[in-house]
Amino acid sequence: MSSAAGCLRDITATDIMDYMQVDHPHNLKEMWKMKHATPARIGIGHCGPRYTTEAQLRFLASHAAANDAVFNEVPEEVVKELGVFEVRTKCSDKHEMLLRPDWGRIFLPDARKKISENCVHNPKVQIYFGDGLCSPSIAANIPDLFPTIKMGLEDRGITVGTPFFVRYCRVNTARTIGPLLGAEVTCVLIGERPGLLTSESMSAYIAYHARPDMLESEYTVVSNISRHGVPPVEAAAHIVDLITQILEKKKSGVEFSNAE
Amino acid sequence: MKEEEILSAGIDIGTSTTQLVFSRMLLQNTGGFGRIPQIKVISKDVFYRSKVYFTPLLSRDEIDGEKVHDIIDGEYKKAGIKASDLSTGAVIITGESSRKKNAEDVVKAISGIAGDFVVATAGADLESVLAGKGSGAAQLSKDTGSIVANLDIGGGTSNICFFENGHMLDTACLDIGGRLVQIQDGFLTYVAPKIRWLADKMKLDIREGKRAEERGLRTLTDAMAEILAQSVGINGISETQQDLLEHMKANHLISCRKKPEILTFSGGVAACFGEEEDVFRYGDIGILLAQAIRKNPSFQSADVRNARETMRATVIGAGNYSMDISGSTIEYTADLFPMKNIPVVRPLLERPEDIPDLDKNIYREMQLYMEKQSEDRQTAISMKGLKCPSFKQVQEIAEKIVSQYEKECREKQPLIVVFEEDIGKAVGQALGHRLKGKRDIICIDGIHCESGDFIDLGEPVASGTVIPAVVKTLIFNG
Numbered sequence: 001m002s003s004a005a006g007c008l009r010d011i012t013a014t015d016i017m018d019y020m021q022v023d024h025p026h027n028l029k030e031m032w033k034m035k036h037a038t039p040a041r042i043g044i045g046h047c048g049p050r051y052t053t054e055a056q057l058r059f060l061a062s063h064a065a066a067n068d069a070v071f072n073e074v075p076e077e078v079v080k081e082l083g084v085f086e087v088r089t090k091c092s093d094k095h096e097m098l099l100r101p102d103w104g105r106i107f108l109p110d111a112r113k114k115i116s117e118n119c120v121h122n123p124k125v126q127i128y129f130g131d132g133l134c135s136p137s138i139a140a141n142i143p144d145l146f147p148t149i150k151m152g153l154e155d156r157g158i159t160v161g162t163p164f165f166v167r168y169c170r171v172n173t174a175r176t177i178g179p180l181l182g183a184e185v186t187c188v189l190i191g192e193r194p195g196l197l198t199s200e201s202m203s204a205y206i207a208y209h210a211r212p213d214m215l216e217s218e219y220t221v222v223s224n225i226s227r228h229g230v231p232p233v234e235a236a237a238h239i240v241d242l243i244t245q246i247l248e249k250k251k252s253g254v255e256f257s258n259a260e
Numbered sequence: 261m262k263e264e265e266i267l268s269a270g271i272d273i274g275t276s277t278t279q280l281v282f283s284r285m286l287l288q289n290t291g292g293f294g295r296i297p298q299i300k301v302i303s304k305d306v307f308y309r310s311k312v313y314f315t316p317l318l319s320r321d322e323i324d325g326e327k328v329h330d331i332i333d334g335e336y337k338k339a340g341i342k343a344s345d346l347s348t349g350a351v352i353i354t355g356e357s358s359r360k361k362n363a364e365d366v367v368k369a370i371s372g373i374a375g376d377f378v379v380a381t382a383g384a385d386l387e388s389v390l391a392g393k394g395s396g397a398a399q400l401s402k403d404t405g406s407i408v409a410n411l412d413i414g415g416g417t418s419n420i421c422f423f424e425n426g427h428m429l430d431t432a433c434l435d436i437g438g439r440l441v442q443i444q445d446g447f448l449t450y451v452a453p454k455i456r457w458l459a460d461k462m463k464l465d466i467r468e469g470k471r472a473e474e475r476g477l478r479t480l481t482d483a484m485a486e487i488l489a490q491s492v493g494i495n496g497i498s499e500t501q502q503d504l505l506e507h508m509k510a511n512h513l514i515s516c517r518k519k520p521e522i523l524t525f526s527g528g529v530a531a532c533f534g535e536e537e538d539v540f541r542y543g544d545i546g547i548l549l550a551q552a553i554r555k556n557p558s559f560q561s562a563d564v565r566n567a568r569e570t571m572r573a574t575v576i577g578a579g580n581y582s583m584d585i586s587g588s589t590i591e592y593t594a595d596l597f598p599m600k601n602i603p604v605v606r607p608l609l610e611r612p613e614d615i616p617d618l619d620k621n622i623y624r625e626m627q628l629y630m631e632k633q634s635e636d637r638q639t640a641i642s643m644k645g646l647k648c649p650s651f652k653q654v655q656e657i658a659e660k661i662v663s664q665y666e667k668e669c670r671e672k673q674p675l676i677v678v679f680e681e682d683i684g685k686a687v688g689q690a691l692g693h694r695l696k697g698k699r700d701i702i703c704i705d706g707i708h709c710e711s712g713d714f715i716d717l718g719e720p721v722a723s724g725t726v727i728p729a730v731v732k733t734l735i736f737n738g
Contacts, residue, residue: 030405033425144651152689203294221294227648230296230682237685238296238589 011054012061016197021045021052039197062196069191069199070094074135074167082142084129084164085118087111091168104170112180115164119181123161125153125243126183130169132202134191138165140200141225144232145189152240158247171205171219178210185243185252186210192223201226204239208252218253220246263288263302264722267341269349269375270579273315273328273366276415276439276528276544279575280310280335287585287722297588299726304580308339312571320450322362323353325369333373343375348718348728350582354387354414354574384419384511386732388412388431390577392421395526396568398581402426409492409520412573413529413549415439416452417510418488419574422520429518433510434491436484438529438546443472454508458483461504472540474548481545481552489558493519523564525553526573533570583718586727587706591688594700596674597719597727602640604678604731605629606711609643612653618660625711626668638673642709645681654683658690665699674700678715678729680708707731 017036020043025031035043044055051059071094079086088111090103097104107115119126127149129142150160161181166173171190178186185208192201203223207214220242225235246252249259264287271280283306291298316327336342351374353363391412392398401408401423412419416437422429440452448470451459459466462483464476487508490501497505505513525533532550539547553559569576605628607621608614614621622641629639641661646653665675675691677684688703695701702717709715709731718728 027405033405144649147651148654148686148689151693155689155693222296223294224296231648231686233649233651233654233686234589234682234684235296237591237689240689241685 011057016041016058019044019058021055041196059196065199066194066196069134069136069194070098072135074131074138074165078139079165082129082138082146082163082165084162085114086165086167087114088167089169089173094168097168097170101170104168105172105175107173107176112176115177116180118164119162120159121161122182124159124183124247125185125187126161126177126181127187127189128164128166128177130166130171130173130188130190132169132171132191133193134199134201136200137191137202137226140227141202141232142189145202145225145236148233148236149187149239149243152237153243156240156244158244174205174207174210174219175212175214178207179212184209185246187239187243198226198228201229204235206239206243206246206252208246208250208256215253218251218255220252220256266347266721266728267345268579268583269341269346270575270577270582271332271349271351271370271374272354272575272578273323273351274354274414274528274574275417275437276315277571278313278315278328278331279572280332281306281572281575281579282308282339282341283576283579285580287726289588289722291588297725299585299588299722301585306576306579308341309572310335310338323366325362325366328366329369329373332370336373343373346375347721348583348730349375350390350578350730352387352390352574352578354417354419383732384417384433385431387574388419388421388433389428390581391419391526391574392423392428392577393581394569394575394577395524395573397421397524397526398423398426398428399568400522400524400565404522406521407518408522408524410524410526410567410573411488411492411530412527413437413488413525413553414527414574415544415546418491418527420492420514422492422514422516422518424518430514430516432491432512432514434487434505434508434513435510436488436508436549438532438542438549439544441466441477441480441545443540443543443545446472448472455480457507458504474539477545477548478552481548482556484549485552485556486558488553489556492523494523494558494562521563523559523562524567525564526567526570528571529553530567531571582730583728584707584731585721586704586729587682587684588722588725589682589685590704590725590727591685591692592700592702592704592720592727593692593697594674595720596700596702597717599638599676599702599717601714601716601732602638602676603629604642604709604711604713604715605639606642606709609645609657612646612649615653615656615660618657619664622661622664623668626664629711638676640676640678640709640715642678642707642711642713642715643680645679645683645687645705647681649683649686654686654690658687658694661687662691662694672699674702676717677701677703678707678709679703679705681705704729 022043045052090106091097174186174188187206192203202225206220266285268283285301286303288302289297290300316324318324392410395410397408397410408423410421414437418434418436420432435454440455442450490497529546529550532547535547605625607625684703684705691701707729714732716730720727
């Protein structure tokens with residue numbers, strides 16, 4: 001497996017859709033058509049009842065990338081480059097965030113104070129970013145996603161509050177942020193639980209009048225935002241429309257969809 | 261949105277027959293929960309097929325527009341369809357008929373009753389593609405993974421289309437058809453000029469006024485069948501045959517180097533495949549040509565499959581396959597639809613490196629168009645676009661488009677932009693940011709059109725999320 005330079009070959013350099021290990025395909029052309037129709041692990045060959053070594057290693061590599069996406073921290077430089085301030089939830093590290101989902105939605109008094117002091121109050125729309133279960137999604141999507149949403153909303157005369165970054169963040173931080181800043185609509189852009197295909201996807205959770213006793217069904221969700229899914233700029237333009245309509249209808253989530 | 265039904269019409273005014281179909285298309289959001297909407301056509305169903313009428317003619321080169329109007333009016337009434345029920349559709353004047361001098365007037369005469377969105381087109385290329393889709397050849401190429409050639413042999417022309425994986429590879433059109441020689445009471449009443457030429461070349465005495473002799477006509481139709489076989493390239497082509505092909509082509513021959521693995525036949529002549537007796541029953545050489553094709557050694561050795569539709573392939577193609585729907589995240593600032601026959605200019609934008617020169621390219625393409633047409637008309641700017649552009653790239657693209665458009669185009673003229681990649685809404689909003697309501701914007705995606713094409717944009721469907729579009733390649737070019 002080693003190349004002439006003495007380094008290990010990077011098995012993930014070939015995309016899974018271009019990786020086929022069927023020994024004697026009956027119809028190679030059709031096989032490739034199927035391969036190119038799905039990123040699922042089909043046509044990867046087998047050795048007896050088991051995976052081949054390379055297929056197994058690929059599986060482990062994807063799994064490791066997913067693990068990393070969950071456990072790695074968003075580097076401070078990334079937050080600095082976004083030009084926003086940072087707060088954290090009650091969790092003190094990733095492990096705590098995973099073990100205590102309830103702590104991932106609440107802020108200690110210091111954090112609440114920092115948010116309150118650094119943000120414009122009573123905006124029409126408050127948008128903030130959270131690492132959630134996928135740290136790389138912040139650097140991968142926010143630089144294109146947020147400016148597009150902000151510009152689109154402001155072009156329609158809708159004020160957008162001060163953005164910030166929440167470390168160890170869960171969706172339901174919105175229940176605190178909404179009332180704290182007096183926002184009519186609260187929108188959290190948060191990393192999605194990674195799968196074996198992409199480890200940089202993000203979702204937008206949008207709530208009209210977010211508050212502690214709101215229902216889960218009051219969130220309107222746009223998921224699968226990434227270069228492998230919906231391009232961030234196009235997702236952002238769609239979110240602009242959604243937020244505009246949510247403000248008009250004064251409701252979000254299931255009730256909003258049913259009102260369509 | 262759950263499901264939405266839209267109705268489409270297909271009308272084919274051909275050399276020998278005129279037909280009409282209505283189909284029902286179901287649109288559904290296939291995006292699922294939490295996903296961006298993805299409106300797709302999930303089913304197409306032809307629910308009304310008209311009788312097959314002989315195309316009414318005033319003279320050999322004039323269609324009787326009034327009678328065509330009456331046929332269509334009658335069929336609409338019989339089907340219980342009003343023009344306002346239709347979202348899309350196509351009227352096509354095909355085969356030799358498209359060279360009739362009043363084709364354009366006929367389309368105008370019927371557009372009033374046929375429907376506002378129903379479009380008029382008669383390019384031989386488009387006709388070949390529609391016939392191939394209507395015959396099921398396109399689907400067959402997808403199902404089998406093979407290259408499929410459909411030969412739609414009508415009264416005046418043979419329209420050929422190659423498909424691979426459901427996509428058109430190449431088209432051709434030849435002046436070979438069943439009604440190019442006509443017979444009445446045992447005498448030849450019409451021989452088309454190119455057939456005359458072919459007969460002379462073969463030393464056959466086939467002219468108007470002569471007695472119709474089966475043997476000579478069979479020799480002629482055998483030659484016509486062989487020309488068809490050559491045109492799809494089943495066997496190699498000799499130089500003399502190449503000369504024949506060149507002479508019999510209506511617009512152009514197949515130029516792609518791929519060979520078809522499966523053949524299908526559609527059109528009126530293919531519908532005669534089973535007929536044996538009374539060969540001059542239709543007063544033409546259609547049945548003889550059908551028999552000649554079946555007996556032709558080249559076609560016999562090829563893998564020929566049954567078409568799903570024969571007689572009605574073109575009209576079903578027009579009804580079911582002429583329309584595309586745009587992507588579901590698009591931007592338009594005013595309901596200016598329907599818009600028809602908008603010429604397309606296509607500046608290069610496929611990679612990030614293309615952005616700096618985008619304004620120059622738009623300028624050049626628009627100049628080229630205006631020089632050619634010597635008029636200042638509404639155009640649509642079509643681009644491939646980038647797969648996943650950044651915020652900055654989207655802004656740059658919008659800036660380049662707006663700066664060029666503001667310089668070159670009349671005040672109030674709406675800005676129409678058509679992308680292939682899914683970036684229509686993002687760019688649309690970026691354009692809006694710059695224009696601030698000074699102009700209306702239509703910015704859609706999911707549609708491919710080339711420079712020189714024309715595009716029709718229909719009224720938005722599926723609660724305004726998508727726009728039906730028909731891309732037309734060269735109107736009335738024969």
